Amino acid sequence: MKKTLLATIGAMSLVLSACGTGTSETESDGSGNSGGDETIKVGVVLKTLSSEYWSYVGAGVEAAAEDLGVEVQLLGPASETAYDEQNNMLETMLADDAMDAIVIAPLQPDSVVSVLGGTEKPILFVDTDAPFENKVSYIGTGNEEAARTGGEAAAEIAGEGAEAAWIGGVQGNTTSDQREAGFIAGLEAGGVTVVAKQYAEGLADKAASTMENILTSNPNLTVVVTNNDEMAAGAARAADAAGRELVIFGFDGIQAGVQNVIDGTVTGTVAQDPYGMGYKSVEAAVAAIKGETVEEFIDTGSKIITSENAEDYLATLREQLGE
Template sequence: MKKTLIAAVSVVSLALSACSMGASEPGAGNTGGSAAGGDDDIKVGVILKTLSSEYWSYVAAGVEAASEELGVDVQLQGAASETAYDEQNNMIETMLADNSLDALVIAPLQPDSVVSVLGDTEKPILFVDTDAPYDAKVSYIGTGNKVAAQSGGEAAAELAGEGATAAWIGGVQGNTTSDEREAGFIEGLKSGGVEVTVKQYADGLADKASSVMENVLTSNPDLKVVVANNDEMAAGAARAAEAAGKDLVIFGFDGIQAGVQNVIDGTVAGTVAQDPYGMGYKAVEAAIAAAKGETVEEFIDTGSTVITQENAEEYLATLREQLGEG
């Protein structure tokens, strides 16, 4: 865990450095920079899962900071919600037909569906946050979800102690990201002597996770640990645990402000924080390189860190600064 936190310091430092150089407020539409020596003739299209959530606001902030600092025109869009599959596919089709775009970055809502829409386009295609099985993709920029979740599972097991039992609350069953996090959490817990005896899925929703947790606690009164696919579901599980009078070790994933604040308040024990700001920034960097015909790494790992009460205050300050709130 110490190694994970040390590695995260460098990630956070890079993000802060990028932010201090002039991140703009996240939002949709065209953003263009005029940094000296920038690639002013390059235009990048970025389609996120949505622009209407805290997590994706960090990705958008990183995208816009890169646009400004690297001197490129970025067309940034996002679907109305993370279930607006057709809307995102329509956005992709529109950007593919736009000959002014030199590269396209996508956070796919439904990876297989997105691959079908992409077809055999000649535009460089990069994926951010969520990978997709597209044979011609240039790069995936994001978290190694299994490794990150494993570190969270190890931390949870250390707090719970050997012999404890755990429940997994996933997002959408069959979703690549959720499945990788599930495998990582289970492996991390197992290494610390904690067995996952219950698996449930709550579609990423806090209220549904709370209902699921109520039922789980009724049939598993000796449960000690809950690990969830995101911070919202961890918060929902925590509400149900509190109502049932249960003191559980609960870990979420993403490291959004609300999730980190829950760690500070003691509502949950921890969260595995991604670097969404860094994802957005590095995705634009990689897209520029791809548009120029340069070699780009197939997987750009933006890192993760385990957030507990030891480092939650410091990390929360970082998140606020990334959104211009610090």
């Protein structure tokens, strides 16, 4: 009976080994991953999996994994303020010898860099960059350039001589600061003067109260540009309550933001390509694992969404999520 049990365990071990490596005859190439036909494994840690925006990134990750025939472990903390949870996920992936490369969207870039330490695994950043000396690539939006096109679009609609306000996320946050610089540059290039700059932590309700104060202090204001679609919606709510018609632009291009454009609640939004970010991050990770050249910055682009193209773009977003 003992011999039978040992034989059974041995057979199971061989099966599990074959499943885990993709082949039982492949030798390691010494780079942390195995050569030949062994399945490539990429770890992806996003800022969260519990929001519409990050669901697009996740969908792109999964599509790339299927198309490229690689294994992906996709994780994300409960919220975008669960810093320790994200760091713990990253630590676990770093300790996994089977993980060939890691893609991360850092909640706190400096903290994530500390966790990464001196790892030799290929590290790529998606959506948000980080100052990691040995990173392979950053895959995401050129925020300043994208916001500049949004500012130019808003200025064209409002006309030269208009007055505008900027409502940012968190002052000092790299992404928010880049969008601020871009929007303001675009507005000023179109002859629009920015007369107010406030910050609302990315929240619709706080943007609404901030907008109320801005409108009171600036009776000639006709334009407002914001760091995301949620704040654009909040600003629009306050403007409507005050009986003011404004040119309002958001940023991100999520379904709710695009629907607001369709409904006429806001004027437009600068749409990122989160699906493309997810897809291209896995694509770049696989290239790095294979020793191929990867660009240090992969710009996934942006698109201005107005009433003219909002319906078509909304259909695209729904298709990406399989709706």
